[in-house]
Amino acid sequence: xxxxxxxxxxxxxxxxxMRGYLAKPxxxxxxxxxxxxxxxxxxxxxxxxxxxxAKEGYLALAPELFHRSAAGFDVGYTEADMGPAFAQMGxxxxxxxxxxxxxxxxxxxxxxxxxxxxxxxxxxxGRTACLSAILEPLACAISYYGGGIHxxxxxxxxxxxxxDLQAPVLFFWAGKDxxxxxxxxEAINAELRANGKTFVATEFSDSDHGFFCDQRGSYNASSAAxxxxxxxxxxxxxxx
Numbered sequence: 425x426x427x428x429x430x431x432x433x434x435x436x437x438x439x440x441x442m443r444g445y446l447a448k449p450x451x452x453x454x455x456x457x458x459x460x461x462x463x464x465x466x467x468x469x470x471x472x473x474x475x476x477x478a479k480e481g482y483l484a485l486a487p488e489l490f491h492r493s494a495a496g497f498d499v500g501y502t503e504a505d506m507g508p509a510f511a512q513m514g515x516x517x518x519x520x521x522x523x524x525x526x527x528x529x530x531x532x533x534x535x536x537x538x539x540x541x542x543x544x545x546x547x548x549x550g551r552t553a554c555l556s557a558i559l560e561p562l563a564c565a566i567s568y569y570g571g572g573i574h575x576x577x578x579x580x581x582x583x584x585x586x587x588d589l590q591a592p593v594l595f596f597w598a599g600k601d602x603x604x605x606x607x608x609x610e611a612i613n614a615e616l617r618a619n620g621k622t623f624v625a626t627e628f629s630d631s632d633h634g635f636f637c638d639q640r641g642s643y644n645a646s647s648a649a650x651x652x653x654x655x656x657x658x659x660x661x662x663x664x
Contacts (some may be wrong), residue, residue: 426450427478429471434487436527438520443495444528445471445486447478455563455663456532456539458556459486460549462637463509465497469639470546477544480656483536487528489552492520501640513548513578521552522559529560540663544655546636547571550595555582557591564662566594566655569601569633574608586615592622594658596636596651599629624658626651 427447434442445466459474461467466486477484490497493515499505532541540563545553550570557565572579573586593616597609609627616623628635628647635644636651 425479425481427475429475429478432485432531434527434531437523440492442491442524442527443488444531445474445488447471447474447484449478449481449483451481453483453536453539454481455659456483456485456536456541457659458528458532458541458543458553459484460543460545460552460556461486461489462547462549462634463513464499464501464505465490465494465509465512467498467500469637473546482659483532483539485528485532487524489516489521489524489548491524501634501637510578521555525552525556525559529556529562542566542659542663544568544659545570547634551579551582554589554593555585557593558582558585558588560590562591564592564594564658566596566658568596568636568651569598569604570595571603571633574604574612576603576608583611583615586612586621587619589616589619589621592662593624594655595623595625597625597627598631598633598635598647599627600631601633603633626654 474484474486490512542563543553543556544566546568550567551572553565575581631644631647632642634640634642635647
């Protein structure tokens with residue numbers, strides 16, 4: 425399917441302006457999806473994923489979540505990229521990220537009237553996708569190895585807010601993930617069950633953090649090949 429891409433400007437309630445990478449399918453979109461970045465910015469991988477959703481018929485928007493501290497931040501996955509990437513994540517505030525989530529949803533509601541809206545994210549973005557479903561009545565959310573849902577050294581977590589989820593969530597976890605241990609995943613699942621939330625949790629036991637990204641050393645082609653159609657199936661079902 426032919427697609428069109430462009431950068432758009434999104435007004436945020438705190439007065440800032442956030443750029444977003446927009447990929448549009450040919451013809452009428454079937455639904456809209458927000459694609460939340462990893463700590464490496466809206467880089468070539470995130471732009472590629474955004475375009476992949478557009479090729480499946482979705483209007484896809486990837487907001488630049490580091491716009492306050494480093495507009496246009498875009499790095500790769502080398503050792504030298506890690507320090508700047510973690511520094512940008514550390515500059516974020518909870519108030520800021522919530523404002524960005526609300527602004528992204530509001531932009532799609534205004535510019536994609538009538539379409540159901542979903543969210544997906546990877547690593548830091550996986551937490552943001554989950555947070556989006558807490559803050560907004562989305563059709564669904566999808567979280568790939570969402571760091572910071574459970575408390576960790578970088579984030580206090582959002583465990584106490586899972587009771588407020590307003591949409592079903594599909595979680596993908598990596599069995600060899602050294603950032604998100606199995607006990608944290610089990611705690612997340614238990615909290616969701618205790619609050620009667622609708623969710624799917626899938627673990628790829630032989631994969632590590634970042635297994636879906638084909639630019640990372642931890643890329644697992646087999647796991648990614650299974651996760652992608654499962655993602656599309658979940659998304660299609662919840663946005664129909």
